[in-house]
Amino acid sequence: MEMIPIKTTESEYNVYVGKGLRFRVGELLPKNYDNIWVIADDEVAKFSYVQDVLTSFRKDKSVYTSNIPAGEQSKSFAQFESLHTDAIKYGLDRHSVIIALGGGVVGDLAGFVAATYMRGIDYIQVPTTILAHDSSVGGKVAINHPLGKNLIGSFHQPSAVIYDLETFQTLPQKEWRSGFAEVIKHAWIADETLLFSLMEHVSSLEDMNHSMLQNAIKRGIEIKANIVAQDEKESGVRSYLNFGHTLGHAIEASLGYGKITHGEAVVIGMLFALRLSEKTFPVSFPTERFLNWLQDLQYPFTIISELDIDQLLNRMKHDKKNSQGNIRMVLLEGIEQPTLKAFDEATIASELKVFQNEVNR
Amino acid sequence: MEMIPIKTTESEYNVYVGKGLRFRVGELLPKNYDNIWVIADDEVAKFSYVQDVLTSFRKDKSVYTSNIPAGEQSKSFAQFESLHTDAIKYGLDRHSVIIALGGGVVGDLAGFVAATYMRGIDYIQVPTTILAHDSSVGGKVAINHPLGKNLIGSFHQPSAVIYDLETFQTLPQKEWRSGFAEVIKHAWIADETLLFSLMEHVSSLEDMNHSMLQNAIKRGIEIKANIVAQDEKESGVRSYLNFGHTLGHAIEASLGYGKITHGEAVVIGMLFALRLSEKTFPVSFPTERFLNWLQDLQYPFTIISELDIDQLLNRMKHDKKNSQGNIRMVLLEGIEQPTLKAFDEATIASELKVFQNEVNR
Numbered sequence: 001m002e003m004i005p006i007k008t009t010e011s012e013y014n015v016y017v018g019k020g021l022r023f024r025v026g027e028l029l030p031k032n033y034d035n036i037w038v039i040a041d042d043e044v045a046k047f048s049y050v051q052d053v054l055t056s057f058r059k060d061k062s063v064y065t066s067n068i069p070a071g072e073q074s075k076s077f078a079q080f081e082s083l084h085t086d087a088i089k090y091g092l093d094r095h096s097v098i099i100a101l102g103g104g105v106v107g108d109l110a111g112f113v114a115a116t117y118m119r120g121i122d123y124i125q126v127p128t129t130i131l132a133h134d135s136s137v138g139g140k141v142a143i144n145h146p147l148g149k150n151l152i153g154s155f156h157q158p159s160a161v162i163y164d165l166e167t168f169q170t171l172p173q174k175e176w177r178s179g180f181a182e183v184i185k186h187a188w189i190a191d192e193t194l195l196f197s198l199m200e201h202v203s204s205l206e207d208m209n210h211s212m213l214q215n216a217i218k219r220g221i222e223i224k225a226n227i228v229a230q231d232e233k234e235s236g237v238r239s240y241l242n243f244g245h246t247l248g249h250a251i252e253a254s255l256g257y258g259k260i261t262h263g264e265a266v267v268i269g270m271l272f273a274l275r276l277s278e279k280t281f282p283v284s285f286p287t288e289r290f291l292n293w294l295q296d297l298q299y300p301f302t303i304i305s306e307l308d309i310d311q312l313l314n315r316m317k318h319d320k321k322n323s324q325g326n327i328r329m330v331l332l333e334g335i336e337q338p339t340l341k342a343f344d345e346a347t348i349a350s351e352l353k354v355f356q357n358e359v360n361r
Numbered sequence: 362m363e364m365i366p367i368k369t370t371e372s373e374y375n376v377y378v379g380k381g382l383r384f385r386v387g388e389l390l391p392k393n394y395d396n397i398w399v400i401a402d403d404e405v406a407k408f409s410y411v412q413d414v415l416t417s418f419r420k421d422k423s424v425y426t427s428n429i430p431a432g433e434q435s436k437s438f439a440q441f442e443s444l445h446t447d448a449i450k451y452g453l454d455r456h457s458v459i460i461a462l463g464g465g466v467v468g469d470l471a472g473f474v475a476a477t478y479m480r481g482i483d484y485i486q487v488p489t490t491i492l493a494h495d496s497s498v499g500g501k502v503a504i505n506h507p508l509g510k511n512l513i514g515s516f517h518q519p520s521a522v523i524y525d526l527e528t529f530q531t532l533p534q535k536e537w538r539s540g541f542a543e544v545i546k547h548a549w550i551a552d553e554t555l556l557f558s559l560m561e562h563v564s565s566l567e568d569m570n571h572s573m574l575q576n577a578i579k580r581g582i583e584i585k586a587n588i589v590a591q592d593e594k595e596s597g598v599r600s601y602l603n604f605g606h607t608l609g610h611a612i613e614a615s616l617g618y619g620k621i622t623h624g625e626a627v628v629i630g631m632l633f634a635l636r637l638s639e640k641t642f643p644v645s646f647p648t649e650r651f652l653n654w655l656q657d658l659q660y661p662f663t664i665i666s667e668l669d670i671d672q673l674l675n676r677m678k679h680d681k682k683n684s685q686g687n688i689r690m691v692l693l694e695g696i697e698q699p700t701l702k703a704f705d706e707a708t709i710a711s712e713l714k715v716f717q718n719e720v721n722r
Contacts, residue, residue: 118681
């Protein structure tokens with residue numbers, strides 16, 4: 001088991017990464033909570049994970065569970081309200097804790113419920129996806145608005161993150177791809193060695209054994225924690241973590257949440273950001289090699305040509321990084337050298353057209 | 362104009378109290394915001410206040426307005442979602458500011474929208490009720506759940522509070538009474554001189570001239586700011602500000618929000634807490650004189666006997682101060698000496714029965 005300590009201005013907590021940790025959630029809790037509320041999604045409930053976690057608690061605890069449908073659709077106002085109703089009916093108080101068991105969706109939703117129930121209670125992330133290595137660090141929690149992703153939320157730090165690598169074994173390929181995308185992102189913005197090591201050694205997702213995965217996730221968490229520590233409220237360098245996300249979010253929203261995974265959309269967004277970086281700065285990346293590698297890993301690229309550019313632009317304009325009507329993108333002046341750059345709508349529109357053609361050659 | 366500086370761990374801001382300040386909102390803004398979104402309620406919109414505030418902004422600003430129905434009913438999930446939709450449609454970004462123009466309902470709701478839109482933007486309180494002198498300091502923002510008041514919310518400090526005493530002149534008597542109740546509460550928990558001065562000199566609400574009112578509000582804000590500074594997240598002494606609120610909230614919820622004003626319900630709650638304090642501690646208060654004075658001011662007391670005790674208890678059990686199933690009440694060991702005390706359900710039930718009979722003699 002690896003333990004990565006995370007410091008924020010408001011709190012300190014530990015991220016635990018290892019095998020079989022779902023059986024040890026009870027002992028790894030940072031406080032002696034009386035009421036424990038486990039929120040899991042349907043996908044997780046298919047396996048024995050909820051039961052495994054429940055057996056880890058002492059018998060004198062009051063334990064409650066709520067299930068939500070798997071998928072981005074659950075990050076809705078309706079689901080948010082429904083979980084609050086559960087919390088009240090269970091009689092939870094300010095000293096209760098929420099265990100968010102599942103992927104990024106459960107983490108974001110249960111975290112936002114924790115941030116707002118009685119103006120804030122503790123929550124613990126127990127991620128079951130690779131993707132959640134990203135969302136479980138940094139305290140960003142949110143639900144979606146029909147007009148844009150993650151537009152309603154807060155900053156609420158977890159009290160611990162408990163990672164069980166074994167739960168990744170049951171991940172569908174799409175989810176593996178989705179989570180692996182954020183590892184790739186962390187490599188581009190902060191770890192050139194990791195980037196080339198991944199491109200070199202991972203020729204299919206099955207290639208990744210436990211130790212490679214543990215290392216990649218640990219590096220991802222460290223990179224993210226380091227950036228978040230510098231900028232908790234996302235006013236500066238933290239926005240670099242949005243590399244690939246401006247277009248990525250727009251693709252997800254245009255297709256309707258759930259049609260493409262988050263990471264699959266972000267991979268397309270990263271490639272667009274790399275192309276735009278090469279046109280904006282005197283820099284050149286191995287983008288052909290990168291694209292070929294991603295295609296071998298079966299990331300879906302052709303979908304970009306099916307999308308309407310006006311609709312994408314409209315979504316990109318609602319991005320939280322924007323200021324004064326421009327579209328702000330995270331670009332790279334080099335590997336490990338992210339920067340923010342504002343573009344007007346017309347420029348992005350024409351670049352998107354070029355990109356659609358390029359990807360479809 | 363009085364300026365009261367407020368310090369919190371997260372931020373510092375000023376509270377301005379004076380006549381005609383609604384015409385000076387633009388100049389008193391702490392930052393040069395490009396997008397300004399004024400949220401007001403129907404009651405405020407009846408007067409020229411929205412227009413008065415709008416004329417205070419420089420012509421080069423983009424200014425948007427949203428109206429909400431007056432009353433506690435607006436602190437709903439539906440209204441919360443609807444305002445977020447407005448924000449997105451207006452194209453507001455993270456550097457925009459919300460002006461919450463109105464009473465506590467607008468402050469709580471618009472403040473919670475500010476706390477959660479894009480994970481938090483600035484907001485300015487421009488209270489038009491006496492009651493809001495209380496809710497506008499401390500950063501507590503929330504909406505209601507059908508099962509309990511203020512159960513969904515956050516802590517989000519305003520960037521300024523701008524108080525125009527002139528707007529109180531158009532307040533209905535019920536609202537005067539409601540706001541004055543919180544002044545009385547601040548006096549009980551922290552200013553014996555103010556308490557006896559009010560009981561001595563205020564024999565009807567019309568008695569209060571501008572300077573008495575300005576002083577009472579200033580003292581109320583100072584008392585509240587002092588307590589909040591000691592305990593921003595309401596884990597300790599801040600709960601003293603809930604004096605009268607445990608039963609008060611339950612009365613409001615049992616009657617259905619809007620049937621009785623917040624302060625009217627809190628006054629009944631304070632009287633109950635005083636009676637319970639006298640039974641719990643070796644202390645005696647001028648409760649008869651206090652009750653007579655309040656009845657002269659036309660606070661409604663008989664309503665308590667119409668309420669079902671089981672229903673009240675059920676509401677009191679959902680109070681955020683509770684822990685481990687007990688009902689925690691703020692009592693007084695003496696004037697200016699608040700303390701927290703836990704009771705079991707049966708005790709509160711029998712005390713409520715006694716109280717119903719006492720008040721109805």
